[in-house]
Amino acid sequence: MKRHTARFFATTFVAVSIALLWHLASLLHEALRSSEWPSVPGRIVSSQLGSVYCGESGGCTIPEVRYVYSVGGQSLTGNRVSFMTVATNLSFATKTVEVFPRGSKVTVYYDPKAPAHSVLQNGLDLSLPCAIISALAFLVIGILLAVQGFRTTNAA
Missing domain, CATH: 1.10.287 (Helix Hairpins)
Structure with missing residues (x-):
């Protein structure tokens, strides 16, 4: 057995x-x-610390960043900072939230084939x-x- x-x-x-x-x-x-994606100006509408379940260790801290941008006259909302935003330690999540404070102007990179698919750090x-x-x-x-x-x- x-x-x-x-x-x-x-x-x-x-x-x-x-x-x-x-x-x-x-x-x-x-x-x-x-x-290779094009970029447009955007604005951070919310930036805060969040948490997700991480097994027996409890919660892991994640940065929760939402931004708005416009492509071809269509207003869109995104929440992806990078392609590897993962549950992490408090220090990394805090630093990410500090880099993208609410109200700040940002560059948003979007997929030209699917403009709703976007990221802040391409x-x-x-x-x-x-x-x-x-x-x-x-x-x-x-x-x-x-x-x-x-x-x-x-x-x-």
């Missing part, structure tokens, strides 16, 4: 790593494309490649656990 649990754990580890890599790859593609930042490397490390660990689990099962 213990071997089956180890194989299940390893297989789940690999599957979750692959799903995470798929998501991060789509973010990477979008971040790279965004460096292009690739360091956190996305770091997240991909971490996900790859988890995938390798999962594969090694799976191989070890299957070897143990076959040896028995």
Whole structure:
């Protein structure tokens, strides 16, 4: 029974790593494309700290920034600061809220194919490649656990 649990754990580890890599790859593609997106002026309408559930540790602090902008005469609202805004520590979230205070003017980058899709910090930042490397490390660990689990099962 213990071997089956180890194989299940390893297989789940690999599957979750692959799903995470798929998501991060789509973010990477979008971040790279965004460096070509046009920009328009915008204005921050709200900027505050929020929290999300982070498991047993409780809540994690996130920056919640909303902005308005106009494309082709259509007023739009966005809330994406960058492509890797994740639940993080209080210091990072506070700094983001301070950089984008309510009422400030900002540059909004938008997808010309879908203008409602926008971001304040376009292009690739360091956190996305770091997240991909971490996900790859988890995938390798999962594969090694799976191989070890299957070897143990076959040896028995």
